[in-house]
Structure formats: structure tokens, C-alpha cells
Amino acid sequence: xxxxxxxxxxTHTSQTPFLNNVPxxxxxxxxxxxxxxxRPPWYGQDGKPLTDAFVIGIAGGSASGKTHVAQEIVxxxxxxPSVVIMSQDSFYKEHTAEExxxxxxxKYVSLSSSDETHYIILTVHRGSLKDFDHxxxxxxxxFAQCLRDLKECKQANMPIYSFTEHxxxxxxxxxxGANIIIVEGIMALQDPQxxxxxxxxxxxxxxxxxxxxxxxxxxxxERGRSVDGILEQYLRFVKPAYDHFVAxxxxxxxxxxxxxxxxxxxxxxxxIVPGVRNAVAIDLITTHVRKKLSERSFHFRDKLARADSLVxxxxxxxxxxxxxxxxxxxxxxxxxxxxxxxLRDKETSREDFIFYADRLATLMCxxxxxxxxxxxxxxxxxxxxxxxxKDFEMDNPIRQICSVTIVRAGGMLExxxxxxxxxxxxxxxxxxxxxxxxEPMLLHSMLPSVVQRREESKDAxxxxxxxxxxxxxAALMAIRVLLDHGVAEDHIIFVAFLGVPRxxxxxxxxxxxxxxxxxxxxxDGLEEVWLHHEDGTPGRxxxxxxxxxxxxxxxxxx
Numbered sequence: 001x002x003x004x005x006x007x008x009x010x011t012h013t014s015q016t017p018f019l020n021n022v023p024x025x026x027x028x029x030x031x032x033x034x035x036x037x038x039r040p041p042w043y044g045q046d047g048k049p050l051t052d053a054f055v056i057g058i059a060g061g062s063a064s065g066k067t068h069v070a071q072e073i074v075x076x077x078x079x080x081p082s083v084v085i086m087s088q089d090s091f092y093k094e095h096t097a098e099e100x101x102x103x104x105x106x107k108y109v110s111l112s113s114s115d116e117t118h119y120i121i122l123t124v125h126r127g128s129l130k131d132f133d134h135x136x137x138x139x140x141x142x143f144a145q146c147l148r149d150l151k152e153c154k155q156a157n158m159p160i161y162s163f164t165e166h167x168x169x170x171x172x173x174x175x176x177g178a179n180i181i182i183v184e185g186i187m188a189l190q191d192p193q194x195x196x197x198x199x200x201x202x203x204x205x206x207x208x209x210x211x212x213x214x215x216x217x218x219x220x221x222e223r224g225r226s227v228d229g230i231l232e233q234y235l236r237f238v239k240p241a242y243d244h245f246v247a248x249x250x251x252x253x254x255x256x257x258x259x260x261x262x263x264x265x266x267x268x269x270x271x272i273v274p275g276v277r278n279a280v281a282i283d284l285i286t287t288h289v290r291k292k293l294s295e296r297s298f299h300f301r302d303k304l305a306r307a308d309s310l311v312x313x314x315x316x317x318x319x320x321x322x323x324x325x326x327x328x329x330x331x332x333x334x335x336x337x338x339x340x341x342x343l344r345d346k347e348t349s350r351e352d353f354i355f356y357a358d359r360l361a362t363l364m365c366x367x368x369x370x371x372x373x374x375x376x377x378x379x380x381x382x383x384x385x386x387x388x389x390k391d392f393e394m395d396n397p398i399r400q401i402c403s404v405t406i407v408r409a410g411g412m413l414e415x416x417x418x419x420x421x422x423x424x425x426x427x428x429x430x431x432x433x434x435x436x437x438x439e440p441m442l443l444h445s446m447l448p449s450v451v452q453r454r455e456e457s458k459d460a461x462x463x464x465x466x467x468x469x470x471x472x473x474a475a476l477m478a479i480r481v482l483l484d485h486g487v488a489e490d491h492i493i494f495v496a497f498l499g500v501p502r503x504x505x506x507x508x509x510x511x512x513x514x515x516x517x518x519x520x521x522x523x524d525g526l527e528e529v530w531l532h533h534e535d536g537t538p539g540r541x542x543x544x545x546x547x548x549x550x551x552x553x554x555x556x557x558x
Contacts, residue, residue, distance in 0.1 A: 031175060037081050038081065038432070039082040039442040047476060047483075047512055053150060054199050054292055054296070055180075056198065056200045056285070057202065058202045058204060059203050060206065061206060064204045070184050073182065081180065083182065084181045086146070086182065088183070088186065088187060088188055093137060135245055148197060154454070155452060157172040179296075183198070186245075187246070189268045189269060201271070202269060203250040203269035205275070216231075250268065329521070332521070343356055344548075350555065357552075361412060361414075362419050362420065365463070366420055367518055371493050374393055375391055400460050400461055402426070404427045404462055406429050406465065409556070411465075425450065427447040427451065428446050430444035431443070440473045442477060451482065454486045464493065464495065467497050469517075470504055472505060476508060479515065489514035493515075493518060494515055496520075499519040499523070523545050526543040528541060
């Protein structure tokens, strides 16, 4: 079996927003999640986070080349893990109705700061002026909170700002899953809340004439501005703001009682890049990043395979709430054993395998529904009689109940889940083993909207679907992703065809005692197997469930 996997490089961006059928130039387009090598485990065997994301802050004047430096860092990292590029441009403040009314009338609007009042002309017509170079124009608390969430391996819902309409859009940009976060903006080093979150602080220096030329070219082409408007804004706001707010962030300055500056020699920036095409500086930065990432790598799949046994708890009519909270196994009726006999048989045709796998998935999802909270209700029957019944305890079950599939084998249970809950929202996680280490790598996540929003995720109930639980490496990563999004531990129900009491299930049960397991059958153990390269040389070590069902995903989809 070949172990090589082609490099995956994806850019997750939101769809370009429109207003009155006109596409908007939105700062949200700069916020991207770049995925190539995948995201390795950021947690330990106990499921708790061991490290946070590595954050690089890049500041500099407008059109100094900050975005180019960020792109060069990503390019030079080569086989990069997941990287988030986060732009300050998304965090310009939302304007009130009164400010917009003044804007349409071309009135002056003041922005008050701690040491001066800054006057600007603000209009929402294309080609208008707006001071984007004053710290008060940026929502620094929201900027710092979104960055802090991403650094702590949580999701962030970023605002989107339209430069053509000079207003924050209603849409939000969802970002999650970064090993490296690159923050770029003119005020990226200005606020102390932001500076304390950076692991490396970079300032990009550039000649003022070159920055002006780049700004004219960019704003005419991308933001529909006129040259006269650009020059007026530059002379009125951009250049003074750069001298007063941006340039000093490259150095820390003290003011004495005689009102003149004394340079103390201390700098906010750890590295000053003189020019965007400075290969030495880029190489220095990327070498440092690689070193820090290697220090944050963790390998524990071998330990998962050798974990202690979890006591098997059979299903019975007298099952208690405590029992349900640990593990549910379908009653081993002759019908169920017959289905498993067909699925385990290597001679079973693909058509029969798919049919019985879908049938088994339906039975398992019906059983998993019993874990959800229910309440007693009374209904009136067509005969006029009152009947006692049950209903979901949550306020909006269609919204609050969702599912996440661990691709690819977990997709086998989706058909059965659809038969039980037709309108359920289903998301997915693509988790694959690293070809060299065998550790799980998070390559892609597409979660239901209720999970993406932290204010709603705490009330969500999630069915986590996978074909089997062996070492539990992928399962542990998937559970960690849901917990990072704010899903309650006891609201996660793991559904799998097969499980092994020792190994992954024992680790997960110890790390997250609130997780519920619903399995169709329990197998005895894990066998160590070596995969080989195409030339016959030994490859990496894997663990196979015994007796198991073989490669369930291949048998179902191929």
C-alpha cells in the first residue's frame, strides 16, 4: 500500500458579499485559512490543550508590503501546517445612523482620542474620504478578542468591512484551526492588548514615496477611488497618522517634561524588515517559526493503542442513567448478529455490504436518539382521547440537534441518520494519518452553523459519526474540535459500528467522562500491522481492530 499523499492546499474564504447587486470590496476577503500539511494534535493524551497557536504580528505603513511579507512567510514555510492570515482591515468600527446621515451630507465627523481630536470627512459614496489611519477607527477590543480566541484554539467569527460602502457588513467570517496566525495591519503593534498575544512582532519599513505610489495603484484598482481623493486623504490623514501612530510602534519612546522625545532604544518590533524583498529577513523568520513548531509537536498514538481496558457494559431492559452515560451496545439479537456476519465476511459483495451497512446505521441512530433529553407531554388523538407521550426537551430541536461526520468512513452512517431525522444538519471533519508519524492530522472542517456560533453551540447536541473506534486518535481529535467550539461534553454522542474497550475508548472515557458511546458491537482488541511501500519496504505502523470488518470505508465506497 502506498503511503504518499498528494499535498493539499486549500484556501477557505467566504463568498463575496453583494449590495444592490454590486460586489463589495470587503476586508473579510483578506482573512483566510490556508491548509497544506494539516493541523497536528494540539492536545495531550488526556484531551486537554497543551499549546496555543503561534502568532506573528506584522505592522507597517499603508501599502508598505505587510501582506506581501505575510505571503512570503507562508510560501517559505513550504509544507506548512494550517495558517490563518488575519487582517486589521476587518475591524474598522461600525457607524451609527447619525454618523451615516452626516456622511451623506459630507459633514465633518470627529474621532476623539486620548490626546487629540481628529477630524475627518466621511461619505459613503465611492471615491470618498475616510480616516482609516487613526487608532480610534479600529475596534481594538474586538480585534484582541478574536485574536485571543484563535490563539487559544477556539473559533472566531470575524467582522467583514466594506471599503466601498464604508460600513461593517452583516455577514461574519468564520475561522478556526490554525497552528500559525499571521496578523497584519498598520496598527498591529499599536495596542498593548494585541502586543501581549504575539510570539513574534515584525515591522515592515518602506520609503514614503513608494508607499504612496502603491496606495494610488491599489485604491484606484480595488476600491474605486479617484487619484485626487487618494492624494487628499494621504496628505490630510495617512502621512500624519503614520508619523504619529504607526512609525513609533517600531520603537518605544519616552516623553519628558520638556516635551521632546528621548529614544530609549527599546522596540516593540522584534524584527524590522527593511523592504518587502528582503530574503534574509524572511528566512530568519521562517527558521524561527519552524523551530517553535517542532517544539510544540506531540506524538501519542502508540500510547492510545496500549491504554487500559474499559469495562464492557451490555444493554439490558434495566439499564440505568449512569450506564447509558458510559456505553450503549445494541442488543445482540439473532438479526443483529446476522447483519454483522454479512458485514464481516470478506466475500460479501459491495451491493450487499452497502445495503446492510445502511440498515445497521438506521438501527444505531435510532438507539442513539434515546440519549437525547425528552419531556412528558399530552396530545389529543383523532378520537378525542388524551394520550401521554414524549417530546424533545430542547426549545428548537431542528436547530439544536446536529451531526458531524469523521470523513470518510463516518459517512456510512449518514443515510441511517437521515432516515431517523430527515432535516438534521450534518457537518464533516477530514482527519487523516500523517504518512511519516501516523499521528492524526486535521485537514478540513465544515461544521454546522449552530456549532460555529459560540453563543449557540453550548446548547447544541451533536452526533459524532465514525465507522469504528480503534486507537481513538481521530475520535479524540474530533471531540477536541467540538469542545473548542463550546459544545458541552455531555452533549456529544459518539456513534460507531465497532468499538474496542481497550485503546481509544478507554482514553476518551478517562479524558471526557461525559461522552456517550453507541456501538453496534464490541471487538476484543487491536493488532499491530505494518503497511508497506509500493517497492515492498516497510512503511508505518498501524493498528487494526480484531476480528473487525476490514477497511470499512474502502468496502463501502470503492
